[in-house]
Amino acid sequence: MSDRPPTTPQVIGRAREREQLAAAVDPARRDGTVTVLRGEPGAGKTTLLDEVAAASLRLVLRTAGVEGEAVLPFAAVADLLLPILKHAEELPDVQREALEIALALRAGDVGSPLAVSAATLGVLAAAADVRPLLLIVDDFPWIDPPSQQVLMFVARRLASERIALLLGVRDEVPVDPAVWRLPTIALGPLSADESRELVRTLPVRTSPAVLETIVERCGGNPLAVVETARVAGPDLLDAAATLPPGSTLERAWSAAIDGLPTTTRSALAVLALSHSTRRDELEPVLADLGLGADDLLPAERRRLVARDDEHMSLRHDLLRPLVTARTARDLRRRVLQGLAHHAPRDVAVWYLAESTEAPDDEVAERLVEAAVTARRRSALQAAARAWARAADFTADPATRADRLLTAATDAAIAGSSTLAATWCEEALALRHDPTFAADVELVRTRALTWLDPARAIDGAVRAADAVLPLDPARAGRLYVEAAAPLTMTGRLRETQDVADRARDADGRTLPALAGLGHAYALTGRVDEAQPLLDELVARAGDANPLWDAPPLVIGGQAACFLERFDDARRLLAPVTASARQVGVPLVLAFALGAHAEVDWWAGRWHAAYADASEGVAWADELGQAGSRAFGETLLARLEGVRGDAASCRARAEAALAAAGPLGIESIRVYAAAALGAGALAAGEPVTAAAHLERARAASEQMGTACMGSVPFAGDLVDATVRAGDRTAAVSAVAWVGRLAERTGSAYAEAMAARGKGLLADDHDDAEHWFAVAHAAHARLAAPYERARTVLAHAEVRRRWRRPGTARALLLDAEATFSGVGARPWVERARHELAATGHRASGEPADEDPVSLEVLTPQEFQIARGIADGQSNVEVAAALFVSRKTVEAHLTRIYRKLGVRSRTELATEFTRRRRLPEGTP
Numbered sequence: 001m002s003d004r005p006p007t008t009p010q011v012i013g014r015a016r017e018r019e020q021l022a023a024a025v026d027p028a029r030r031d032g033t034v035t036v037l038r039g040e041p042g043a044g045k046t047t048l049l050d051e052v053a054a055a056s057l058r059l060v061l062r063t064a065g066v067e068g069e070a071v072l073p074f075a076a077v078a079d080l081l082l083p084i085l086k087h088a089e090e091l092p093d094v095q096r097e098a099l100e101i102a103l104a105l106r107a108g109d110v111g112s113p114l115a116v117s118a119a120t121l122g123v124l125a126a127a128a129d130v131r132p133l134l135l136i137v138d139d140f141p142w143i144d145p146p147s148q149q150v151l152m153f154v155a156r157r158l159a160s161e162r163i164a165l166l167l168g169v170r171d172e173v174p175v176d177p178a179v180w181r182l183p184t185i186a187l188g189p190l191s192a193d194e195s196r197e198l199v200r201t202l203p204v205r206t207s208p209a210v211l212e213t214i215v216e217r218c219g220g221n222p223l224a225v226v227e228t229a230r231v232a233g234p235d236l237l238d239a240a241a242t243l244p245p246g247s248t249l250e251r252a253w254s255a256a257i258d259g260l261p262t263t264t265r266s267a268l269a270v271l272a273l274s275h276s277t278r279r280d281e282l283e284p285v286l287a288d289l290g291l292g293a294d295d296l297l298p299a300e301r302r303r304l305v306a307r308d309d310e311h312m313s314l315r316h317d318l319l320r321p322l323v324t325a326r327t328a329r330d331l332r333r334r335v336l337q338g339l340a341h342h343a344p345r346d347v348a349v350w351y352l353a354e355s356t357e358a359p360d361d362e363v364a365e366r367l368v369e370a371a372v373t374a375r376r377r378s379a380l381q382a383a384a385r386a387w388a389r390a391a392d393f394t395a396d397p398a399t400r401a402d403r404l405l406t407a408a409t410d411a412a413i414a415g416s417s418t419l420a421a422t423w424c425e426e427a428l429a430l431r432h433d434p435t436f437a438a439d440v441e442l443v444r445t446r447a448l449t450w451l452d453p454a455r456a457i458d459g460a461v462r463a464a465d466a467v468l469p470l471d472p473a474r475a476g477r478l479y480v481e482a483a484a485p486l487t488m489t490g491r492l493r494e495t496q497d498v499a500d501r502a503r504d505a506d507g508r509t510l511p512a513l514a515g516l517g518h519a520y521a522l523t524g525r526v527d528e529a530q531p532l533l534d535e536l537v538a539r540a541g542d543a544n545p546l547w548d549a550p551p552l553v554i555g556g557q558a559a560c561f562l563e564r565f566d567d568a569r570r571l572l573a574p575v576t577a578s579a580r581q582v583g584v585p586l587v588l589a590f591a592l593g594a595h596a597e598v599d600w601w602a603g604r605w606h607a608a609y610a611d612a613s614e615g616v617a618w619a620d621e622l623g624q625a626g627s628r629a630f631g632e633t634l635l636a637r638l639e640g641v642r643g644d645a646a647s648c649r650a651r652a653e654a655a656l657a658a659a660g661p662l663g664i665e666s667i668r669v670y671a672a673a674a675l676g677a678g679a680l681a682a683g684e685p686v687t688a689a690a691h692l693e694r695a696r697a698a699s700e701q702m703g704t705a706c707m708g709s710v711p712f713a714g715d716l717v718d719a720t721v722r723a724g725d726r727t728a729a730v731s732a733v734a735w736v737g738r739l740a741e742r743t744g745s746a747y748a749e750a751m752a753a754r755g756k757g758l759l760a761d762d763h764d765d766a767e768h769w770f771a772v773a774h775a776a777h778a779r780l781a782a783p784y785e786r787a788r789t790v791l792a793h794a795e796v797r798r799r800w801r802r803p804g805t806a807r808a809l810l811l812d813a814e815a816t817f818s819g820v821g822a823r824p825w826v827e828r829a830r831h832e833l834a835a836t837g838h839r840a841s842g843e844p845a846d847e848d849p850v851s852l853e854v855l856t857p858q859e860f861q862i863a864r865g866i867a868d869g870q871s872n873v874e875v876a877a878a879l880f881v882s883r884k885t886v887e888a889h890l891t892r893i894y895r896k897l898g899v900r901s902r903t904e905l906a907t908e909f910t911r912r913r914r915l916p917e918g919t920p
Contacts, residue, residue, distance in 0.1 A: 011051055044187060098378070113150075116378060125884050195220055264295050269331060336351045367387075404427035405436075405440055417451050445460040464501070489666075499515065537570060545575050563746055575588075601711075645682045672698065680715050685718075689725065708747055814833065865878060865879070869906070
């Protein structure tokens, strides 16, 4: 029995969890932290967050989600930012304007939700420079979706900020899977002793028997313990029978609600159905019903309601469905109509939607208005939801289908591919005319390309065939759209077929020029691809690099396949620049990967690694598994040839894991080629040959005829020769030679000639083929492959006992390998030099003060931005990080490169970047 006086409930137990939270929010930390606090309803998340907030020496900014209330886009972001919005003055103009529009502080169109995300990070970081911040977001899954996107963006970029972010998440509420990849503290049940201690802190008197009943029935749930004891009353000495049957939390509260006066239950319905907790918004609604705030007093005494001078609300969101379920249908309708009458217009429409039976064209039009407003603020997920809800209330089937299509379009752009595909299918069920079906399938194909490429292909081709006689332009766009998933799934022969159909239907649009050029280049129809790329490059200056980004990227990759590297840069550079400037990185992942391919050929491996790394990060953040897998294979190749075999294997495995569930068969070629390149660099030619033969088999099975798309021809030739398998080597050389004749590829020609030189049976024959290889290299800006040919030539000369003529070649190869960072090949060249009798200088070589290889990918990107003349703020905006992150990285960059100022950094970085390709 306990005779303790009434006290406020306190935190019982949770010692480990409280210690972890205290460490995460310690104001002395110089880094940023993100912590997810998860648990079942009533586990005590809010209580712990309250305790942390009360004890924090940081500036606390707090918001919380409420079930069913996430109707206003960026509402949670506004809660967090409005107290510190003065720091928005430090943002770049584009970001500041985007944030002000998103928060409804000015009129206009945002253009990109990620501009809002970057702006939010900038404001938070600037405020944290003045005083460390603690951001608390309780019930994170129930805040508005645009705010969820912004906060997940911020969560990934806090490493250099004095910001602690705490996210409260309930176990039973669906949430973005990315949340679970953040550091997480899980709250389990209290022990029996902790539950007993909790009851003893309450203003109740219990007998041992009743106390044990409470502990047993509540299963360690703190809220259930508290509410069961409180609802049963203050005197439980002999009252086991007064405990609610089963004593679950729901039953305890249900008993409390059912015991309230009718007027109190009606007033509770207003709180349960409202999207606001403000008294000045709720009291007029109560008055319309003949009620007042005092009618809530009985519920307040039972601790079901919390009130202060400005707010009144249910004490716990779990009460909301219980109150709503006990509200008569007619009262529910009158409450919702009253809320709609007194709410702002953009909120009122949602009350009307809840209180009105469909169809209702007036409500539908109001929802369309809400959708248009959300779209202007770049809250595309909110806009999509409003369009779909408007469709629910639309009587005319054709108009309803149109609105579902618009909802799907906004959802697809926002990255909600599953919803987009679902709404497309609902739209198709309402309208069957070929023109509309083509428009729907265009959106559906883009969504399904990342979910189920096979379904994307079939629907697009069927719709294109159906609309072709009526509208060739629409059919052409769909055929081009189908080419992407066909290529991803390795069905290149079908890709050629849909490309031909697109050409015949309408082959002059930018998407057609790019898509056809890509398809024809990949399948060896080079003579047809070249003029298409010529026209695309000629028209690229008139393209909008933002809205025409996909065809520009596809065309850039096709230009790379055709060894037109300067044209590839011309097509890709505007896309990446615009995506960074305006804040629309939806195509940035793929564009960065394509740009990395170009830099791979050019020997700018530091730039390639930085771009591919950033591309993988964006793909992961945006849920683009195909782009992520592509980027991982590029990184695997780079790490393999640099000598990091373990990272090469890990990257290749990650690529296959990402691509496998989507059936992206092309990644099998990329991954096997990367593994082969890594094994060859590591001096394991037999292993390399096995990987590369798999790449060849997969490539042939798919119908690839472009060696530039996955550059493994040279590795295959070298590996089979070095493995001592002459039969396999002759076969590999013949295969590469046939592709060279078919496509006119300088790379394939050089690799075939190199192989013939390595296999030659006499010196003169070898010299002839190496001369052919060198001539082909003269047409190809690929220093690494040229150095490999030079090394092979030197090795053959030494084999034919001509070491003197081999030395100059080996010195050339060593210098180029050193310049690109191919460490295993540097060692191989030096070993060959030693075998020729060459002796290195006795004096140690001067260390290069600006070796870019020491920089991390993000440090490289920042240094490159500074070298290009950008300010810290401009670099931060371009890379979607905070100014403080740029400054922190600059300090490390100065130290690593041995420079003392941004001027020295710019000079040395520019000098390094502009050295002749392949020189150290």
